[in-house]
Amino acid sequence: MRGTRVAVLGAGIIGAACARELALAGFDVTVVDRGGAAAATTSHGEGNILVSDKAPGPELELAQLSRRLWPEVLAAVAERSAQAAEAVAAVEWQPKGGIVIATTDPGARRLSRFAAEQRAASVRAEVLDSAALAEAEPFVTRDNTAAVYYPQDAQVQPAAAAVALLTDALASGARLRRECEVLGAAVRGGRLTAVRTRAGLIEADAFVNCAGPWAAELADRLGVPVHVRPRRGDVLVTAPLPPTVFHKVYDADYVAAVGSGTEESQTSAVVESTPAGTLLLGSSRRYAGFDDRPRPEVLSSIAAKALRLFPCLADVPVMRAYGGFRPYVPDHLPVIGADPRLPGLWHATGHEGAGIGLSLGTARLLRDLVLGRPTRIDATVFRVDRPAVVGPGTPGSSEETV
């Protein structure tokens, strides 16, 4: 692969992971971003690496592959240099496990059915009785009807994770072009041969669209629309506390919200601590285009649902809030593969809220697809030319409703 040039468009977690895999495979990689690395969706999320919220199927397989890769890849990156080891230390890798709580009887039945299906697909999902739950999370509400522990769930500082992966890509020979917005395509003989950017023409043999929620806009500029829409989420950050929450704890409603496509704004409780002592409280899902206004009533709803799980937090001050945009595809599956409409263009986007966790598996799949090798898991469901991605009949990104 020496000398084969790949331009990775987008320096978020997906672009960083893809750049690293491709650079290690010997490609001549240039990472292009209109801003700085990890500055958008990647640094506006919680850093989830979850298997617990995924039903058996291709996305779970991708999550399991990624989960296996995370500790391996971080260890490999750390070994390269002292600087790399420092970058990996900042990732704050925490394999702390998740606990899903149901608070209603129907919720409990759904949760235990869901966990049983997951166990059949090799997910570790352990039912906790009240005593075990009280031991694992002493401050969680006693007012619950079921709890399942998922020891494989993990958490990272997402911006630091992307920086560590990108640092490794650069150490493997990749180049980073910041402040370099892609404006259009240069197509020769039906093939994408270059992108026009604010900083001039960038030629390559292959281009990977890793633009997250902006993937649709980028694809439009290249002449091949894809249906990826922004789905806004908000996170509250509390003042630092003594240890109070020990796992990633979320309401069983969260799984339903992740899998939903409703146009309504939704919130469901996700509560976790960070190594700095703050708690991150999520989550909300709404379609508002790229509207960056925080909505007090959405923040209020997040707070109310977090208090249902942890009533003892009522006097804890919220210090700040941030919001970001998930790249959403109506069938909730990422888009990974070649674009048959424009040879030379590949996509790796549409991970919605799971991009941090799925990044490493996605990069591995993409590398194998680009190399024409067999993939570790079946990648055909993620292909670009499926109705949810290229239409027809799916709503375009210009028809946003709140």
Add this chain to the structure above:
Amino acid sequence: MTRRHVAVIGAGPAGLAAAEAALGAGARVTLIDSEEQPGGQYHRMLPEPYAATHPERLQHGWNAFDRRRRRVLAHPRCAWWPRTAVWALERPDPGTPGPPRVHLLRGPADGGGRSRHVLEPGALVLAVGAHDRVLPFPGWELPGVFTAGAAQALAKGERVVVGDRVVVAGTGPFLLPVAGSLLEAGSRVLEVLEANPAATVARGWLRRPWELPAQAAKLPELVEYAADLAGHRVPYRTGRTVIEARGADQVEEVVIARLRADWSVVPGSERTVPVDALCVTHGFSPRLELAVAAGCALRAVSSGEFVAVDRDQRTSCPGVYAAGEITGIAGAQAARAEGALAGWVAGGGDSRLPALLALRRSRDQGRAFARRLARAHPIGGQWPGWLRPRTVICRCEETDYDALRRAATGQAGADPRVIRLRTRAGLGPCQARVCGPTVAELTERLSGEAAGRQVQGLPAASPHRRPIAQPIRLGELAAPPERIPNSDTEEWS
């Protein structure tokens, strides 16, 4: 009759003048302040239980302020909301006219049971002022090191003596009243140190000297402070500053050095002075989070960013006006003039009224004076020269200069937001109010990357962006607001 409802945030000199003028224009007013009493930083009042018999002794312009305060608070169309925090401003949908909705918490910040309210005013006046800016130096996090504003607040507001032997250092005319307040409260002020050399100060002050008398209502006040210092035999030295504070658990001594015009340290000029308190000021940072939340455009000048306003104090955001220090550090006289203009126009008053000419003149003179001050008391570009690798930059998170430098110089992680997330600089309880401008300046210098670049849909990495403008407890946030019906159309009896 239908009256416009004007919400005024901040009851310092600008906000109080805005409230009075809006009332004069016929509007009804809700005047909001986080403190229990109006006055802001300038007319800081003693808490009532401790009220001295003669608070005016520490205060300039007290009588005029007191009259205005009484007029406004007693006015039948004015609702005074003390101890009220604005925790969020909610911008209306694009294309919808009117200012943002104002989300409030009423009640003592340290007590439980604050209630949540939402106002939907017809116009909004932001008059939230500024707080001290302090540059970091080795040891600035030690107990006994105060911002000049905090020291003055302790002296004026609570009559607390910050120390017996005190050095006052930094730049700007604020050094003088701070030293004066300390003397008044009973401290011994060893030296007052202006970092800029005498030549810089003189050039700035004496530029276009014929304009000075019109601009400087403050001059007699400053002369009085200077005379006070001289009377107490306190030396005022230029071209010198404190480059390090030392001590085990508390500041015990400071290192004073001579500075060149660019604030590089003259080698060999260091001397050590035993102290038990140090007061530092490097000017003021405007409190911009509400203006940023409202969507107001900012303007950048050499001394920092401020809210951009037109001749009637309108911001770029419809229905939102700004007055006082958030538009420029120009002192109380200009703040009052700006507040009166903003309140009058926000309240529906005729902006062609001839009487406004005098207000605009007073404001423009104040602003010209502010430019004079900025030229006389700039921050020298070489100040980071006194930082050491272990110097704390963010006191809340204890991020040191070396951590910032390493994060900012790695190519992959050079984005300002990413640097903050990786080093936690500015993420602590003060939410970058202290270190924000410093971190932005240092990361820009270290990475060569300008802060605050806008990406579609994502907020610029502004050090002033705080969607939650004041801490709010989860229980308070979870409760539904007590909505105040009416807004702009309700009849006010």
